[in-house]
Amino acid sequence: MIKIPRLAVAAVTGSVLLSMAACATPSSGDSTEPDYPNRPITLIQPFSAGGGTDAIARALAVEMEESLGVPVNIEVREGGGGAIGFSAMANGKADGYTIGLATGEITTLAHLGQMTTTPDQIVGVAQVNAYxxxxxxxxxxxxxxxxxxxxxxxxxxxxxxxxxxxxxxxxxxxxxxxxxxxxxxxxxxxxxxxxxxxxxxxxxxxxxxxxxxxxxxxxxxxxxxxxxxxxxxxxxxxxxxxxxxxxxxxxxxxxxxGGWRGIVVPAGTSEAVIERLDAATKEALETAKYKEFAETTGSTVVYRENVEFQTFIGEQEKLFGSLITKLGIAVD
Amino acid sequence: MLDHLWAGLELIMDPFTLLLILVAAFYGLFMGAVPGLTATMATVLLIPFTMFLEPMQAIAMIITLSALAIYSGDLPGALLKIPGTPASAAYVDDTYFLAKKGHATGILGLGLVSSAIGGVIGVLALMIMAPALAGLARNFTTYEYFWIAVLGVSASVFITRGNQIKGGISLLLGVGLSTIGLDIVSGYPRFTFGADSLLSGLNFIVVMVGVFGLAEVLNQARLRKIAQSPIPVSTKGILRRGWSLSLKMRGELLKGSVIGVGIGALPGAGSDVAAWVAYGTGKAGIQRSKRPDLELEKIDLRPYTSASASNNSSLGTTLVPAMVLGIPGDSITAILLGVLITQGLLPGPQLFHTQGDLVAGIYWVVLIANILMLFCGVLAIKAFSKVLSIPRAAMMAIIVAFCLIGAYASNNDTFDIGVMIIAGAIGLAMQRSGYPMAPLVLGLVLGPIIERNFMASLQKSESLLPFVTRPVSVLLIVMLIAIAVGPHLYGWIKSRISPVHKKHAQNVTV
CATH class of the missing domain: 3.40.190.10 (Periplasmic binding protein-like II)
Incomplete structure (x- = not known):
């Protein structure tokens, strides 16, 4: 009987200490939700481990961890030319703890009839490169x-x-x-x-x-x-x-x-979280280590902030959508 | 060249690098030996860590762990009938049967030594002929890839013990299942029933874990033979026995290694196809000349030896297309290529000049990994045999847990757990009716290669003619015919000349 309350006290004390520690970590911009992020973030990567998208996700995650102060874990969800990963990104909880590294294919797969998820189920946070x-x-x-x-x-x-x-x-x-x-x-x-x-x-x-x-x-x-x-x-x-x-x-x-890669979140994620993630992505892209990585791998950094990126995704979708209709290669 | 070799050796002979190689060796052994975890997964988990290492250290770790993981995939195959890789599925029936009969030590020793020798031959080929081997890949277009994959699947039917019709049915089922998913030619999702998780098709690792692992557990539960005594394994003198046996089969060893070297150098074909083709040609060979002294419980050891050597010898040359052409053949070399590039090393012919020391270092690593395999392999066999002394019932429960974890971990998708369970049920039904499982797995692996290269060839030429008119194609067709009808033809001719066969005298002791 005595042990359980003790445990509870310990748990409460622990979590208070933890949240204090979380608050103590420097967070840029006070407009963000006060304690975001306070636990690890999952970054979904839609192509095979070891490939180009995977390498960029990992290099980016290391730098974003610095800026966000929490671990950013890569989760590989490959298959269907990206469809499986994109669907996982769109269906994640819109709380900023499930984010994704989307690629240009997200604008074509729905038009091709190869994915039920549509681009308006995600929100662009920041573009990181173009190829x-x-x-x-x-x-x-x-x-x-x-x-x-x-x-x-x-x-x-x-x-x-x-x-x-x-x-x-x-x-x-x-x-x-x-x-x-x-x-x-x-x-x-x-x-x-x-x-x-x-x-x-x-x-x-x-x-x-x-x-x-x-x-x-x-x-x-x-x-x-x-x-x-x-x-x-x-x-x-x-x-x-x-x-x-x-x-x-x-x-x-x-x-x-051509192709591009960028950080996205499920639609419905709060503005504050998006801004925080955009800032972290931008910071990551500007670190000397990431720049060196981009140069050695030949992947040119192309950054677009979230509003601009969101517009770009819309334009790309329209461009490829009309092309696919014209070619008549969509699956019904 | 000699300068580079010395400088390369110096790169490796750094205490920290050697320590990393040793760590990678044990890590690889562990990952390969656990059913459902693979060399690829082991490599993926290592990627974040490699970013903090020197290029040589990162490459050394990846090569060592993949070599050891591919070898240790044979252990659960022989002792639990759950092959670790599609390559070890080629001989799982032989090794499991012999291990059950009490020959585990001999068969594992033979596998270990022939793998290591194959690996060393692979390195020598890599050292001497890397640029020439790259030339081989340049002559292979979709027509040749089509034939080499057909050669692989045909070998799987041909090596079926007992009923080859059932082997063929199992293979066709595998090829049929491989058509699930997005068709890359039309972009049409086939047999996905609207499930996004099926878009990329069935993952062969998941199916393999089901039809071998889960099916075997279900089978034992059904037979209520769970109390059966564990397979005895002793590591005493295992290397010596393995060595003397493999010396007797040096011809097979060499043949298997050459097949491995050749097929390994083709991007996309890799060690799986190499093992099956080597096993198939080995099997064709034994029809021609019976060698009772190389038999164990009426199973000729030569095809197994040849296949063991070939999948390890292919490991060295799979690096060729990645290093020379920048074209990775499988996921491990793709990861390795990624590491090279992130470290600022550009693959290509110039890598051999500008980074000669590093390239020589890679040769040394492959060599060290294969020698290390001998000693770490013995330890792994010892450790694994301890695992086998766990009460059978508890063991079965643990295997089921690993099957579930392995299925989920392959793509972090709970859907795959369902696929694994269904595959297990189908596997059990097939096993009970005497259908072999290995051709199904190979059909699933090679089905897409056959289909895609066939379709791409047709799209290019709109004619079937180039399939039979290109020189390399013709060579592959001749090999195919030789494997398929050669032994029968030989047997027929022989029976006409000398109808009396000498009965064999004694069996080899291992």
Whole structure:
């Protein structure tokens, strides 16, 4: 009989001490909920462990822990080209303790009919990077630049093959968008479905495919060794780490698309929590350690604060939504 | 080259690095030996830790732990009939049967020594031929990947003991189950019944834990044989016995290692396919020449030896496509590649020039890991045999707990627990009707590789012709035919020439 109250007293004292300790941790901005965050945060990462998204999630988590003062644990929820992880992010409790590192695919999967979760079930907190699509060819390919390629495609529609992943992935949509911009049908360059950038590049090297639609960091090793060349990158500006590759717009083709990554939370999360997380993300991106990580991995930091990021997600969704409808590749 | 080798050795011969290698070895052994936990999962858990290490130390830990985890996956296979990897599923029937008959020491010793020798041959191949092996990958397109996967699945049917029709049915069931999930060609979700968790298909680890682990527990519960005495294992003289046995089969060892080296160098094929193909060719070999002195309880040890050597020899060369081309073949090399890149080391042919010391260091690590495997392996067998002295009933409960944890941990999804339980029930039903389980697992692993490469090939050429006209394809088809009909043809010819077969004299003692 005596032991139980003692335990209760100890528990109460303990939790009081703990919450005092939590309050004592410096928190930036008093507009946030007074004690957020006071326990570990789970960061959902939707692709396979050890991949590019995973590496960024882990590097970011280490820095965000510093700023938030609580552990940020990575939870890998891979599968369905991101659909499983995105659904887990959207269905988490909107209390700021379940956050996610979303990728560009979150704007396409629902339109493709491959995910029941829609982008309005999440709120963008902060964008962390961007990896525009690029056209990569074998070193001995006959084309000097992207206009050579387009001309060749125009005279021999359907003669060349390309990949970069599954049907309807960002590379495929980038290809379709580029062809549409120059007035060619989607079928002018044949899309071959593969498992992603690695097998695509292997095929391009072995002569099995003509073109790879992947990001520049994914092809980095082969670009450095001179085994492959990049004809153009689908970005607004040239990649600072690869300034020799022209943008599609510079070459006179008005199209830009590609992937991005950013921190998101379930819809309904309070403004204060979002602001706190945005600030922590921004701080993390600005640390010397993260900058070094971004440079060595070739992942260019592109930061958008939450309102701007939210608008960007909406625009991307509209862009890809109309493209997917036009192509008629959605599953009903 | 020699300079690099010395400098590489110096990189490794740092007390802290050696300590990390030792820690990684025991960690890998543990993770591999627990049913449901895998080398990949062990590597994933290590990633945050590697960020604080020097590149060489991080790489050394990952390589060592994966080598040891892949070996120790054989232990629960032999002693509990729960293979740790799809590769060890190739010979789980042989090893479990022999262990039950009281030959656990001999069979585990043989496996340990042949794995280590295979591993060392793999390193030598890596040292001498890394750039040439990278060239191999450059000649492989979707047509060749298709054939190599077909070779793998065909081997699984061919090696089925007893009824090969049942083996074939089991394989087709596995291939059928592999079609669940998102079809990458059309983007259409197949057989998902609206469940998001099925979009990525069935996880083969989860299914494997169910059809082998849970099914075996259910089977023993049904037979009420739970009181049966534990499998006796003694580690006394295990290496010596393993060594003398494997010396007798040096031809098989070499063959298995060459297969492992070749298949390991192809991104995406890896040690699983290598083990099955090696087992299949080994099996084809024994039809040709009976060697009663290499038999144990009427089971020829050569296919097992060959497969054990091959999955470890492939480990060295799986690094080739990652290091030379920057193209990772499986999740472990993908993680390793990630670590290399985060440490500022760019994979590619130039890595061998600019980071020659580091590359030589990697060779040494693979070598050390394989030697360490011999000694740590003996300790692991010893520890594992202690586990087996736990009362059988309690053991079964513990296995069920590990099956549940393993299924959940594979993707932090409770849905997978349900998949594992259903797989267990199906596994039990199949076991009772005499269907082998291993082809099902391989079908699940290789089904998508076959389908995707077949579809990609058709999309590229819109014709079936390149499947049979490309030189490497033709070579693979010839191998396929040789494995499938070779032994029968040989047996037929032989029976025409000398109808009298000499009966074997004595069995080998282990």
């Amino acid at each position: 525009p699509t690029a056209i990569v060819v074998a070193a001995d390919a006959p084309w000097e630049n992207v206009n050579d390629l387009i001309e060749d495609v125009r005279s021999k529609p359907g003669a060349f093959t390309a990949s970069g992943g599954a049907r309807g992935n960002l590379g495929d949509l980038g290809r379709a968008g580029m062809l549409d911009t120059v007035g060619l049908p989607e079928t002018a360059i044949k899309w071959v479905a593969t498992d992603g950038a690695a097998p695509t590049l292997q095929e391009v090297l072995a002569g099995g495919l003509d073109l790879a639609f992947t990001s520049l960091p994914e092809a980095r090793a082969l670009l450095e060794s001179g085994d492959v060349r990049a004809l153009a990158v689908f970005a607004e500006d040239r990649d600072p780490l690869r300034p020799e590759v022209p943008t599609l717009k510079e070459e006179g083709i008005d199209w830009a698309s």
